[in-house]
Amino acid sequence: xxxxxxxxxxxxxxxxxxxxxxxxxxxxxxxxxxxxxxxxxxxxxxxxxxxxxxxxxxxxxxxxxxxxxxxxxxxxxxxxxxxxxxxxxxxxxxxxxxxxxxxxxxx
Amino acid sequence: xxxxxxxxxxxxxxxxxxxxxxxxxxxxxxxxxxxxxxxxxxxxxxxxxxxxxxxxxxxxxxxxxxxxxxxxxxxxxxxxxxxxxxxxxxxxxxxxxxxxxxxxxxxxxxxxxxxxxx
Numbered sequence: 365x366x367x368x369x370x371x372x373x374x375x376x377x378x379x380x381x382x383x384x385x386x387x388x389x390x391x392x393x394x395x396x397x398x399x400x401x402x403x404x405x406x407x408x409x410x411x412x413x414x415x416x417x418x419x420x421x422x423x424x425x426x427x428x429x430x431x432x433x434x435x436x437x438x439x440x441x442x443x444x445x446x447x448x449x450x451x452x453x454x455x456x457x458x459x460x461x462x463x464x465x466x467x468x469x470x471x
Numbered sequence: 472x473x474x475x476x477x478x479x480x481x482x483x484x485x486x487x488x489x490x491x492x493x494x495x496x497x498x499x500x501x502x503x504x505x506x507x508x509x510x511x512x513x514x515x516x517x518x519x520x521x522x523x524x525x526x527x528x529x530x531x532x533x534x535x536x537x538x539x540x541x542x543x544x545x546x547x548x549x550x551x552x553x554x555x556x557x558x559x560x561x562x563x564x565x566x567x568x569x570x571x572x573x574x575x576x577x578x579x580x581x582x583x584x585x586x587x588x589x
Contacts, residue, residue: 365534396574398574398575398576400518400576406581407567407569407579407580407581408518408567408576408579409579410575410576410577413574413575414574414575419575419577451518453518453576455571455574455575458520458531458533459520459531459532459533459534459535460520460523461520462517462518462519462520463517464517465517465518
């Protein structure tokens with residue numbers, strides 16, 4: 365199985381901050397990397413697919429980059445509704461695997 | 472707008488079989504090149520991929536569950552289903568169904584909590 369490791373596990377930030385979350389794969393996954401946002405008690409929501417493509421309806425302050433083993437999710441100008449847990453997921457090979465999550469909290 | 476809704480028992484006894492159904496509305500389950508998938512999440516923990524099925528019926532499962540899991544599709548009812556046998560307390564989780572296009576899970580059900588307890 366491909367292991368996905370996110371860092372940090374949690375972070376505190378203020379509204380308006382720029383936030384960066386990293387995700388590392390245990391082997392190359394090309395650009396088969398997706399990002400999700402999950403709020404408490406809700407299903408995850410797809411944000412980014414194929415490492416850097418923005419899912420329809422997702423605000424442009426979200427962006428993704430990377431390829432191979434190292435990936436980044438960036439949130440520019442953090443908004444109150446962005447406080448949530450973020451997960452990366454590889455779709456390069458089955459079993460699809462997720463990172464352990466990064467919780468973005470209010471400072 | 473595609474919508475997915477999980478249904479099934481919220482309580483299952485240890486060693487018994489967990490059965491859930493996902494009903495798709497707002498579009499035909501057999502139109503387009505989509506996989507349909509099940510994900511689970513124990514309370515306070517991360518996401519685990521269970522398996523996926525294509526509308527042709529071909530499926531793939533997580534090896535950690537492979538011997539116990541079956542995913543099937545009923546195109547006439549616009550549904551796909553999950554069966555997990557010989558459950559234990561470790562299978563207690565919120566179970567989500569979702570559509571996959573092609574690697575991104577773009578539409579999700581709201582999730583259903585399944586508790587394994589006697």
